[in-house]
Structure formats: C-alpha cells, structure tokens
Amino acid sequence: EVQLVESGGDLVQTGGSLRLACAASGFTFSTCGINWVRQAPGKGLEWVSYISSSSSTIYYADSVKGRFTISRDNAKNSLYLQMNSLRAEDTAVYYCARDHADSVVAFDIWGHGTMVTVSS
C-alpha cells in the first residue's frame, strides 16, 4: 500500500524546537518530490516546504523561512522537518504530501498528519 506516515508532533513551548518525520512506503521514495503542508485548527491548508527527489531543490514558505529546515534520507525512505523558534501561529496539523508524477501542482498522496501545538 502506498502511504505516508507522519510522526513527532507534540506540545512545545514558544521558542522551542521540534523535529517531524514522515515515513514512506509502497513506492520508490527516492524518485519523488515531497512537501510539508499544514492546517491550523479550523483553518485552511497552507503549503510549508518542498524538497526535490535528490534534495537539490528546496523551497520554503515565507512564514517559516529561516526557522524550519526540510531534509530527507532516501536510504531510510524518510522526510523530516526541523522546526526552530516555534511560535503560537505554527500550531497546526502537519501533513507530508507527495508530488504527483504527472503534475507540477498536484499532491497525490497525503499522510494522516501529526499535531504540533505551540503554547507559552
């Protein structure tokens, strides 16, 4: 079964750090671009970051640039998001989402999400 499974979400204090992980299975992870997308409680989807299959291309939303770092380990079929200097507005469910092979826009596989709560 093709799937992505996120982990690492937790309650963290303002200014703290957290590392999320996304484990891939059922497909050739090393050939796919992967994204992080988040959703604050009761709000819409917000794209956070993208990493290409070889890690050669990385993008960040302006809201997280300089605080978050995306990375991947193709040998372990895993994606990561290191989040530093966390703020209350980073509170959200974080999803990893795979790029569709036939589209430069679409996300064809989503994980179930992991909840990050930032509180003082």
Next chain:
Amino acid sequence: SSELTQDPAVSVALGQTVRITCQGDSLRSYYASWSQQKPGQAPVLVMYGENNRPSGIPDRFSGSSSGNTASLTITGAQAEDEADYYCNSRNSSTNHRVFGGGTKLTVL
C-alpha cells in the same frame, strides 16, 4: 491572504450540479488541482491537470479552466460529496505552491 480565491461556502441540492471556482493569476500559467477534505481526515486529490481524475474518483467530478479561473464541477452531487474543497497551484515566480482558502460544500 491567499493568492487563490475561493467562495467560502456553496450548497447544492442532492442530485443537482454544483460548480466550485478558484481565481488567481497563477492559474494563467498552471492548471489548478483540487483536493477534498472531510472532517477529521487528510485531504484527497480529486482533480488535476486539464481534467484528470485520480483512480477511484467518481466521474461525476470534472474540471475546467479559463483565464485566471479554474472550476471543479460535480454533476449529480451525492451526500458523500459534502466536504471542504481546496484548489492549489504554483507561483510561477517563486515556485511556491499556493492554496485557495477552501470552499465548504453542503449537500442539501
């Protein structure tokens, strides 16, 4: 603010046709994709490209695009189609992905 604009809410009578729209400059360069999200669940891709449905998505879902507007049409809406629908695209200058604010579809 979102670079893609969607109506916050739309309603449709059971079995009727509904169109959900998405507007933004990025849609002049890229086709939108559409994802469906039901409460407490992860999004699911329902439409991408010019008019492509992923495997398992009913053919009552169709997509179209004109100028800076993309549309997702559900012909013969079913109760199970009640959900939030998000369009997304890509900013051609930054290559960042962008989402619309989402449309809550109610099936009456």
